[in-house]
Amino acid sequence: MTPVFETSGSLLAIAALAAYLLGSVPFGLVMARVFGLGDIRQIGSGNIGATNVLRTGNKPAAALTLVLDAGKGGIAVLIARYALADDAAQIAGFTAFLGHCFPVFLGFKGGKGVATFLGTLLALFWPAGIAACVTWLVVAAVGRISSLSALVAAALAPVFVTVFGMPQAGLVTALLAALIFVRHDANIKRLLKGEEPRIGGKS
Secondary structure, eight states, X not given: OOOOOOSOHHHHHHHHHHHHHHHTOOHHHHXXXXXXXXXXXXXXXXXXXXXXXXXXXXXXXHHHHHHHHHHHHHHHHHHHHHXXXXXXXXXXHHHHHHHHHSOGGGTTOOOOOHHHHHHHHHHHOHHHHHHHHHHHHHHHXXXXXXXXXXXXXXXXXXXXXXXXXXXXXXXXXXXXXXXXXXXXXXXXXXXXXXXXXXXTOOO
């Protein structure tokens, strides 16, 4: 089922732009500098997300990055829903995710979007969000590979949204999940070769 549009096009455009700019804030880069870790883009995998921040060995910085990256997706959804309607919330969540992956402030070279995806899903429809987070945790506990956990959680997210009763969010969730796979192209290749680093390891 596709989403029903209730909000005017101009307001949807404003919500989309504002959410994109919020999503573009590179919290991993900010936290690395605040904690004196240097430029996170020159460390480990070069990614600006929490997993790469964790590779510095600084768990507080990684935890804050995780919370803030998730929060920007969730906040974008909640504000858009409160101020406008659910259609705006879905679009805001999507563009916040795009902002994280392709941030204007970093020349459109951003992270892979896992935390922002989960934060967005939690705000859009919390039962599906919790199910996706639990899936991530279970796969991570068993396999100790962050990318594998993200891919499994993303693949199941559209199913969770539909089964738990919000099929109107199925399209945006499927698009977000597809982008997670696109952003993890290199990780998928390493997984197939058995070369993907484990959680907490050095790249």
